[in-house]
Structure formats: structure tokens, C-alpha cells
Amino acid sequence: MAVTSSYDALRAAIVRGDIAPDARLVEADLSTTFAMSRGAVRTALIRLEQDGLVVREPHRGARVRRVSDAEAVEILQARAVLEGLAVRQAADRIDHAGAARLQSCIARQRELLENGDLLGASEVNAELHATLLELSGHATAMRLIESLNAQTVRYQYRTILIPGRPGASVAEHAAIVEAVTAGNEDEAELAMRRHLLNVAEAVRGGRLPGGIDNASRGVL
Amino acid sequence: MAVTSSYDALRAAIVRGDIAPDARLVEADLSTTFAMSRGAVRTALIRLEQDGLVVREPHRGARVRRVSDAEAVEILQARAVLEGLAVRQAADRIDHAGAARLQSCIARQRELLENGDLLGASEVNAELHATLLELSGHATAMRLIESLNAQTVRYQYRTILIPGRPGASVAEHAAIVEAVTAGNEDEAELAMRRHLLNVAEAVRGGRLPGGIDNASRGVL
DNA sequence: GAAAACAGAATTGTTGACGATTTTCGCGAC
């Protein structure tokens, strides 16, 4: 079984939201909670800083980086064009097996949504994006998108709570999959960009109704 | 003034090409040549690994990462869409001062090229791209592109040696600047993508001075 | 003569302790 390095463990904790933004990351504390030497924690923090998940100030320690709403929009814009590139390439080299996997995602997401399972639909959402990336075979785009996505998972749960957004999302996904399976590169890229720019717009403008904002912020 | 950290010094040496790809980076050696503690060198290597400039294998040390031709193409494709995003935003918020700076780049590049100064033209090329990024104000795109560019500077000198490429390049740059100064977002993005995908095509097909066959492929 | 086994060298990884810097907190002056 995978010996979870201090890096992986810390990364997962931050991405998952177990550690809140701006929370201090004291090397000594982490070394005890993760049962690892301070040196190991230190290198993990350095790597995480380069990942953009952590900020370190000299002699002042590390904190998990808070990404502002404005920056989340920027990140989604970058993802939009990069995933556009990926699906373009996916459309170019799509085969029957790949198409089947994509269709499966769509079907399951639609079903989960009809049952009101927002969380499950969100998971399938991530799976769909991951599948598209894998089918693209574009290692560089994959690496960049993975890195960007890690910084904004916190926002996933906010956008999915915006009324009407899940329904629109599934329609947009269907359009992407349709274009990819048809081998239509231009349309695939366009559909992906539309989709992610819509999400960006939701983050930018779509202030969540009332107190749900704070609630979701604390939750994950 | 700026105490060049071990990280900056090593990074510059690798990016500049002073240290060849696949060259071993022994911590003890580096610590003496850079007059810094082994610990500092160690953290620098970790950061560089996360940057994608260095690979480290357990107990086997670090080497500067060699990027294959295929990967260089991928990186240029990623840059194409990201810089497309950047110039789109630059076109949105362009002003007189910014337009003047861009025109200056074009004029100087054209002049240098007429005098046969390929190296100078290449420098102005980098300056133009940097200026466009700065004018876009898109911090995220800037960060990503900077990181990608550091990995492929080695290829700059190969593409510029391909007959006909510098001339085409200046024309493509002019098209980009024209679209940006005109505030035409769609055309700016398209022109930038055409430009960088042409460079990618030159890297892919143009095995050094041998094949001039790179016709502009239908793009987007 | 070739392959396996072994010893020595080279290099990385880890640990613990110590120095440096920032932050915190108590205390006195105004």
C-alpha cells in the first residue's frame, strides 16, 4: 500500500479543506500529527509552496494560501482554455471505448441529479473532466489543470449550490461529450470553454443566497 | 542588493543553458560552486523539481530534466492557448501608453532583423511577449506561461535558425499587436494562437536547417 | 573469459542541536 508521504498527506488535507485557508502550518505541530520528522514536513511545505497551495514568509512560517474570488475566476479562465486544448485533442483521437466511458459519465450524472444527489453529481463531474483529460493524452495540459484544480476545489461546493447551475452544467457536459465523440475538435473546444467560463461567471457574479455562503465556506 | 538565492542562481544557470540537460546536480559540488550550504542547495533542488526543471530520484540525486521534442510541442500548445487568453484580456484593457510600447517592440524587431541580428530580434521577441502579458494583468496566466517558457528556452535558438521563420514571426507579431491595439479580442487571441502553433509546428517538423516545409496549418 | 560476490567510495537522506528572527506579553511611564 502506498506509504503516504508527508507531502501527499498534507496536500490532501489542504485540498480536501480539512485545513482552512490562512491557517498557520507550524512545522513542529505537523511533524507530530503526521508522525514524521520536521525535515520531511519542511520539504513538503516547500513543494506545496511551489504548487501554489501554501505561502511561506521568512521566519514567519507557512500558511495555507487563500485564493480570492477574483483569483478563482482567473484560474477558471486558465482552466477553460487548457481544457479546451485537451478536449480538442481528445476529439482527435477518440475511439469507441473512450466514447462509452464518457457516455457513462453523462448518464450517471443525469440520474444522480434527478435524485437530488448534488454531492454525487459533483463527484461524477470531476470524473468526467478527468476522463476527458486522460483521453486527450496531453500530459502537459493534464499536469497544469491538475495543479490549477487543486487550488479551487474549495469553490466546487459553492457553484454547485447556485440554483439552476447543476442543470445547466449537465447540459453543457452533454454538449462537450457529443462534440468529442463526433470528433468535432472546434465544437468540442468551444463547448468546454463555454462550460468553464459559465462556471467562472457563476463564481464572479453568483453570490450565493444569504447565509449559505458562510456555511459552505466552513464545511469543506 | 538582491542576494541571489541558490534557487535563483541555479534556475538561471539551467534556463540559460549553462548546465546541459541530463547533467547530474551533485549537492556537495553545487554547494561549493555557489558558496552556499548544502541545505540551501537541497531546498533549491526541491523547488526546481516542482518547477519541472529538474528530476530527482531517491538516493540517486538530481539531474536537469531533458524535455523531448514531443513535450516541447505540448508546452508550446499550452502556451498558445494561455497567451491567447492573455492577449484577449490585453485587448480589452489596452491604452495609449501600452499600445506605444507594443509598437516600439515591433519596430525594433523589424529593424534588427533587417540588419541580420537574429539574437537581438529574439530578445525583443521575448520582450514583446512579456509586455503583452504585463498589459493583460492576468496574474495566473502570467505565472503559468513563465513557468512553461523556462522549460523551453533551449528551443528558442533552434526555431530562430529555421530559414524563413524569423520573417514569418515578425509578421505574426505585427498581426497580434494590431489586433490588441484595435481592442479586437477575438482576433488577438486567434493571431496569438496562430503564431505559437506555427512555432510548435516548426519545432515538430523543422529538424534544424533541413526542411522549410512548414506551411501554416489551418488552426483553431 | 564471464558472471556473481564483495568491499570501498560517492552521494543522498535524516536526525538532533544550535543560532537567528519574529511574535507575544508583562511592566512602567505618561
Place this chain on the structure above:
DNA sequence: GTCGCGAAAATCGTCAACAATTCTGTTTTC
């Protein structure tokens, strides 16, 4: 009451030494 000031605590940064691992060259054995 609060503002400044200094000492103590907390925390990071660095260093040297040691352990662990891989590499290299030599020797042994078949």
C-alpha cells in the same frame, strides 16, 4: 487607558555529523 520598551517564548533557518543507499571497481568462482 495606552503607548513604548524590553525580556521571554515560539518558531524558523542552518549546520555538522551520522545512517542508508547506490555506484564502481576488484576479486573470486565456475
